[in-house]
Amino acid sequence: MTLAADALVARARRLADDLLVPHAEQVDQEGVPGSHVEAVKRSGLLGLGAPVEYGGSAAPVAVFRETEEILAGACCSTWFVQTQHHRPVKLLTESELPVRDRLLRPLATGELLAGIAYTHLRAFPRVPVRAVPDRGGWRFDGTVSWYTGWGLNDVMVLAGVTDEDEVVFVCAEAREQPGLRPSPPLRLAALTAARTVSLALDGLWLPEEAVVLRLPRKDFARLDRPKNTNASPAVFGVADAALDVVAGSRDGRETAEALRVRLDEVRRGAYALADHPVPHEHIEERLALKTRAYDVLRAATAAAVVAGGGRSMDLGSRAQRLAREGMFLLVQGQTDDVRRAHLASLA
Incomplete structure (x- = not known):
């Protein structure tokens, strides 16, 4: 049901x-x-x-x-x-x-939790993980620089690129095993709590039955590119939370109201474009709205820090946590297109 x-x-x-x-x-x-x-x-x-x-x-x-x-x-x-x-x-x-x-x-149904080990595919022309046919299955070698949820996830989807420039996606158990070794948890400025590691792959073998999808790398890039040109819902969520902090402060109500108007306007525009039936159209407009969403996020989290004064420097401060989470969201899922558009907007 x-x-x-x-x-x-x-x-x-x-x-x-x-x-x-x-x-x-x-x-x-x-x-x-x-x-x-x-x-x-x-x-x-x-x-x-x-x-x-x-x-x-x-x-x-x-x-x-x-x-x-x-x-x-x-x-x-x-x-x-x-x-x-x-x-x-x-x-x-x-x-x-x-x-x-x-x-x-x-x-x-939530019986299992999954993670992803394939964002390295966006590193082209570098190929951080290679997939090679081997013994009726696939052998994976290389490095997954970022894998989130280690020790929490049950399974992961891993991808490698073949010598024929095909991407192979497979499901694997999210645990240390022959051919798969995790690094110690990465210490990050924000979201260290999400248990992110890198994965060293040295002959990880998986059977053909583990394959989820195979497609040419160019087709993957064509399908993947439009996704990250859209603003992330997380940006709006963290900005909203920061504005709640501002609104609850002694002098912040008017600031919060003004910023929330801007946030709601950008959200409406971004989601309308994300719903456009042709994902490869209006790329420039999507990127412009994404960078505007970042602008409001930065303003909202900065306002939360200012409203909290010196207390915001305490690691237990909600405003400080939200500010660091906002910084993380500025680069989460970043592609070359997004970085160039964001830097241009800041200039």
């Missing part, structure tokens, strides 16, 4: 209000606990985009965006761990290979 859209949003708000917000500063300093992951699994939100017949909700994109905003604004580290999950679900939903029937239902 699928949950109605309003029930899904209500679940996200309840999860945020009852668990994520009260513990966000502690999580920021100590790491996302397994109990948070279990709560997310029980929430029913991990199957938002999955088909109903596999236990998902097949929710409209507007519901997905709203729940992402809520979770990111409540605890960006927990949001970042769970948001990785939705990409493997989408890949498996679109796959026609046997792995779909093996993994899509447990991922859609």
Whole structure:
């Protein structure tokens, strides 16, 4: 049985209000606990985009965006761990290979949590991970620079590039094993709590049954490019949370109201373009709205720090946490197109 859209949003708000917000500063300093992951699994939100017949909700994109905003604004580290999950679900939903029937239902129902190990594909012409046919399966060698949710995820989708310039996506267990060795957790200025590591691949072998998708690298690049030209819901969620801090301060109400008008305007424009039926059109306009969203995010988090005064320098300050999370979102999922457009707007 699928949950109605309003029930899904209500679940996200309840999860945020009852668990994520009260513990966000502690999580920021100590790491996302397994109990948070279990709560997310029980929430029913991990199957938002999955088909109903596999236990998902097949929710409209507007519901997905709203729940992402809520979770990111409540605890960006927990949001970042769970948001990785939705990409493997989408890949498996679109796959026609046997792995779909093996993994899509447990991922859609929250029995399993997935992560992604393929953002390195955007490093072309560098090829950080190679995939080679071997013994009726695939051998992977190289380095995954960023893998989030280590120790929290059950499975991951890994990708490598073949000598024929084809991308091979596979599902693997998210654990140390022969041919796969994680680094110690990376110490980052923000979202260290999300348990990000790098992965050293030295002959990791996976059977053909683990393959989710194979396609030419050029086709992957063509499909991937428009995605990151759209503004992320997390940017709006963290900005909203920062404006709540400003509005609750002694002198901040008018500032918060003015910035929220700007935020709502950019959100409407960005989501309207994201819903355009042709994803490769209006790239420049999408990038312009994305950079405007960054502008409001920076203003909102800076205002929260200013409103808090010297207290904002305490690592336990909500304003300071949101400011660091905002800094992280400026580069999260950054591509060459996004970086050039953002730098040009700052000039």
